[in-house]
Amino acid sequence: MKKLLLGILAFVLLLFIGSLFYFQFGECGISPFGCGDYSTKKDYATQKIMIGSGPEDMAVDTSLGYERIIVSCAERRKGAKETSGFYGINPTTNEPYKFQIEPADFEIHPHGIDIVTIDSIPYLYAISHNQTEGNWRHFVVRFEIKKDKLVLDTKQILENELMSVPNDLDVLEDGSFYASNYVPNMNPNESTKAILGIKAGSVVHYDGKGNWKIVLKEMCYPNGVYVDKTRKHIFIANGGCKEIVRYELEGSAINLATKVSTKEKEVKIPLGDNLLLDNHGLLWTVAHPCPLKFLEHSKDSKNKSPMAVFTIDPNTLKTTPFFQNNGGLISAASTVLRLDNRLYVSQVFDPFVLVIDGIEL
Numbered sequence: 510m511k512k513l514l515l516g517i518l519a520f521v522l523l524l525f526i527g528s529l530f531y532f533q534f535g536e537c538g539i540s541p542f543g544c545g546d547y548s549t550k551k552d553y554a555t556q557k558i559m560i561g562s563g564p565e566d567m568a569v570d571t572s573l574g575y576e577r578i579i580v581s582c583a584e585r586r587k588g589a590k591e592t593s594g595f596y597g598i599n600p601t602t603n604e605p606y607k608f609q610i611e612p613a614d615f616e617i618h619p620h621g622i623d624i625v626t627i628d629s630i631p632y633l634y635a636i637s638h639n640q641t642e643g644n645w646r647h648f649v650v651r652f653e654i655k656k657d658k659l660v661l662d663t664k665q666i667l668e669n670e671l672m673s674v675p676n677d678l679d680v681l682e683d684g685s686f687y688a689s690n691y692v693p694n695m696n697p698n699e700s701t702k703a704i705l706g707i708k709a710g711s712v713v714h715y716d717g718k719g720n721w722k723i724v725l726k727e728m729c730y731p732n733g734v735y736v737d738k739t740r741k742h743i744f745i746a747n748g749g750c751k752e753i754v755r756y757e758l759e760g761s762a763i764n765l766a767t768k769v770s771t772k773e774k775e776v777k778i779p780l781g782d783n784l785l786l787d788n789h790g791l792l793w794t795v796a797h798p799c800p801l802k803f804l805e806h807s808k809d810s811k812n813k814s815p816m817a818v819f820t821i822d823p824n825t826l827k828t829t830p831f832f833q834n835n836g837g838l839i840s841a842a843s844t845v846l847r848l849d850n851r852l853y854v855s856q857v858f859d860p861f862v863l864v865i866d867g868i869e870l
Contacts, residue, residue, distance in 0.1 A: 537708065537749050537750040538706025539704050539705075539779050539800055542801070543799075547798065547834060549832070549834050553865045554867055555863060557864075558603055558605050558861055560605045562589065563584055563858055564580045564861070565844065566620065566622045566843065567785075568633070570631065570633075573656065575601075579624065580855060581619035582619065583618040585857060592860070593617060593618045593619065594619075595622075597657065600853075609657060609659070611660045611661060617639070618637050618638050618639055620675070621678050622635045623679055623680040624654070624680075625682060627682060632651050635649070636649055636678060637650055647672050649665075649667040650662075651667075673711070674690050674694065675688040676688075676689055677689050677733050677734050677783055679734045679736045681736065683717050684717035685715055686714075687713070689711075691703065700730075710729060712726075712731060712745060712763075724762060728747055729748065730748040731745050731747050732782050733745065733753075733782060735784040735786060737823060740823075741758040742756065744821075746794055748782070748796075755767075755823070771821060771826050774827055776828040778819055778828065779796050779797065780798070780800070782843045785844065785845065787846075787847035790823070791823075792820065794845065795818045795845045796819065799814060813837060814836050815835050816833065816839065816840070818831045819831060842854050842855070842856050847868075850867055850869070851865065851866050852868055
C-alpha cells in the first residue's frame with residue numbers, strides 16, 4: 510500500500526513539474542500557478558477618475574473640435590448592480606460625465622469600442638453582450654455622436670453567428686471592421702482552456718455590406734485589434750501565446766505567411782488586452798500576467814490583480830515594458846490610452862480610470 514501511495518505521489522509530482530515546464534517553455538499557455546513581482550519601479554503622479562463600473566475600453570473623440578475620451582462601462586461582477594453606459598472624460602480638467610443614450614430604453618452592456626468618421630458623421634461602434642434567461646446575444650451597435658448624446662442607428666445593429674464572443678474591434682472608414690473572438694462560446698471552461706494554450710479564438714471580418722467571414726482562426730485568447738490602414742497591416746493581441754502578432758492585409762484577407770511576432774524580440778506579453786496607437790506612432794497594450802489573481806479579483810475588489818504595460822513599435826515590433834503594478838493602484842487593467850505625457854488606464858471591473866502623469870519615453 511505504501512509503495513502504491515508513493516507511486517501515486519510521484520506521478521502527481523511529475524505531472525505538476527511537467528505542467529510547469531509546459532507553461533514556462535511551451536509556445537502558448539500561461540501558468541495559472543506562478544505570478545511574479547510587479548511592483549512599480551518609478552513614482553508617478555496619479556489620479557483616479559470615478560465613473561461607471563467596468564470601464565473596459567476607451568477611444569479618443571474629436572467631433573467637438575478637441576480631444577475627449579469616451580469610455581465603455583458595464584458591471585462584470587455577478588450579483589452587482591448594473592451600471593452600463595458610456596462616459597466622457599475631458600483631458601483638460603479630467604472631469605467625467607455620462608452620455609445620454611437615445612432611445613433611453615435601449616439595453617446595452619458595452620465591451621470593446623471604436624470611433625470612426627464616415628461621410629463626415631462621427632460614429633461610436635460598440636460590442637455588447639446581452640444576457641436573457643441564460644441566453645447570450647453578442648452584437649455590434651453604432652451610435653451617432655451628437656455632443657453629449659449617443660443616438661442609436663437602428664439600421665446598424667450587427668450580429669452574426671461568426672461573432673461568437675467578440676471583445677475588441679477596429680472599424681474602417683467604409684463601415685467594415687475586424688473583431689476578435691477570444692473564446693468560441695460563453696462556457697467558463699473556454700477561458701480556462703485558452704489560458705492553458707488551447708487555440709480556439711478567431712478574428713472575424715464584416716465588410717459593411719452584410720457579409721461576414723472568419724479571416725484568422727486557431728488563435729489563443731485573441732483580444733486587441735488594430736489596423737494600420739496606410740501600411741495595410743493588422744495587429745492582434747494573441748494573449749494566450751504571450752504576443753502581439755502582425756500580418757499583412759491583402760484586401761480584407763490576412764496573408765498568413767507574413768506573420769511577425771513580438772516574441773521574436775524576446776519579450777512576452779501574457780494575456781495582452783486592447784491595442785491603441787498614440788499620436789507619436791507607438792502601440793500600447795496592457796497585460797494580465799496572473800490569471801488566478803485576475804479570477805480572484807473578478808469576485809472581490811479587495812483581491813488585487815497585477816498588470817503590466819508595454820509599448821510596441823509597429824514598424825519593428827520592438828517591445829518595451831513601460832509600467833507595472835501589483836494591483837494597488839489599479840487591478841485587471843484593460844486599456845492604455847496615451848495623450849502626450851499622460852496615460853489613461855482603464856480596467857475590467859472597478860469603477861475608475863487611472864491617470865498616470867509625467868511619463869517620459
